[in-house]
Amino acid sequence: MSTAGDGTRAVRAGLPEPRPGEPALPGPAFAAHYWLPGEADGPYTYGREANPTWTALESALGELETPDGAGRTARAVSFPSGMAAVCAVALSLLRPGDAAVLPSDGYQLLPALRELLAGFGVGVRTAPTRGDAQLALLDERVRLLWLESPCNPGLDVCDIRRLAEAAHRVGALVAVDNTLATPLGQRPLELGADFSVASGTKALTGHGDLLLGYVATLDAGLDAGVRSWRRLTGAIPGPMEAWLAHRSLATLQLRVDRQAATARALAAALRERPEVTGLRYPGLAGDPAHPVAVRQMRAGRYGCVVSFVLPGREHAQRFLSALRLVDEATSFGGVRSTAERRARWGGDAVPEGFIRFSVGAEDAEDLVADVLAALDDAARGGTAQASPLRA
Ligand SMILES: Cc1ncc(COP(=O)(O)O)c(C=O)c1O
Numbered sequence: 001m002s003t004a005g006d007g008t009r010a011v012r013a014g015l016p017e018p019r020p021g022e023p024a025l026p027g028p029a030f031a032a033h034y035w036l037p038g039e040a041d042g043p044y045t046y047g048r049e050a051n052p053t054w055t056a057l058e059s060a061l062g063e064l065e066t067p068d069g070a071g072r073t074a075r076a077v078s079f080p081s082g083m084a085a086v087c088a089v090a091l092s093l094l095r096p097g098d099a100a101v102l103p104s105d106g107y108q109l110l111p112a113l114r115e116l117l118a119g120f121g122v123g124v125r126t127a128p129t130r131g132d133a134q135l136a137l138l139d140e141r142v143r144l145l146w147l148e149s150p151c152n153p154g155l156d157v158c159d160i161r162r163l164a165e166a167a168h169r170v171g172a173l174v175a176v177d178n179t180l181a182t183p184l185g186q187r188p189l190e191l192g193a194d195f196s197v198a199s200g201t202k203a204l205t206g207h208g209d210l211l212l213g214y215v216a217t218l219d220a221g222l223d224a225g226v227r228s229w230r231r232l233t234g235a236i237p238g239p240m241e242a243w244l245a246h247r248s249l250a251t252l253q254l255r256v257d258r259q260a261a262t263a264r265a266l267a268a269a270l271r272e273r274p275e276v277t278g279l280r281y282p283g284l285a286g287d288p289a290h291p292v293a294v295r296q297m298r299a300g301r302y303g304c305v306v307s308f309v310l311p312g313r314e315h316a317q318r319f320l321s322a323l324r325l326v327d328e329a330t331s332f333g334g335v336r337s338t339a340e341r342r343a344r345w346g347g348d349a350v351p352e353g354f355i356r357f358s359v360g361a362e363d364a365e366d367l368v369a370d371v372l373a374a375l376d377d378a379a380r381g382g383t384a385q386a387s388p389l390r391a
Helices: 006-012 052-065 082-093 110-119 158-167 220-233 241-250 252-271 290-296 313-320 365-382
Strands: 075-079 097-105 121-127 140-149 172-178 193-199 213-217 277-280 305-309 336-339 354-358
Touching: 006 052, 006 252, 052 075, 052 213, 075 082, 075 220, 082 110, 082 140, 082 172, 082 193, 082 213, 082 220, 097 110, 110 121, 140 158, 140 220, 158 172, 213 220, 252 277, 252 305, 252 365, 313 336, 313 354, 313 365
Parallel strands: 097 121, 097 140, 140 172, 172 193
Antiparallel strands: 075 213, 193 213, 277 305, 305 354, 336 354
């Protein structure tokens, strides 16, 4: 399967050998315990340890994260959310006296993780995603370099291969948050990272109806460490969520290709608007992230998130209220477009008028027209009528 195209890999990933009378993807296994006569061994014993629905999902994710020509398949461990996966890597690895390098502009819960780690005696150093300021922070004390590329919500990227090589030279491990790209858009393990970590809540599963996370690695020892952390903390995904996630992988290529193409069209349209500043989309020629993104992201899949700034909070709010086809909501990656004024959360260093826009699977012409009409409306001072689509 490793030589097959991404669409083929996505629809077949993690499926069991076909057996007469069995479904292609067996349904979720709801079990707290399994029939276990005699000695306590076997793949399935107790529900916190293992579940066949996780096993299938994890082998699918491992297949998708596996670098070309790796010679072995990546192992994946699933979690009930992206944050559970992030914490599993950071907290299972780091010990008092270690140092860790984290992005200063990553997901908005990273500062809370930073504080927690500092409280445990871990020396936390931070650097922006863009550029190479991480290099100056790497020394023998650093056990973990954490990267998020593209980062949320600023959409900067970093040169993962270059930073991973530098981190390995000082003996540090490298984890990349691959949430925005998905494994079809970027394979961190191929770029030299030790862990690919993601929130599966977003583009990976793509329907905005479940939370999930995972950690993938090529290293059996690192996999065992994360797996035993899950067992200890009981941070396990529900079988229904795991099954829905696996089911959603079959459309991953269709969704990421469609959403990335529409995101590029939207970014190109926004570039023409005088009231739009700070426009970011890694797939747009001229974007500061573009040169590195072209080298390390795959098949034009630069993600579905476009960010930009409108002139102030009220203007941005009028724009969001005037959108007909876009839900004002947080999160990203879903088939229905969402947008929000990111400053409302208070956790990101962004201006009041900063919009994080997640492009869905609507027709590009409809979505771009809706956004342009909402911009016109917001510029006029907001005269939008109730949406026939939302009525
Ligand atoms: C880049 C990134 N990493 C991690 C997370 C956390 O994922 P979850 O919400 O599934 O816990 C998010 C959530 O938005 C994210 O954007």
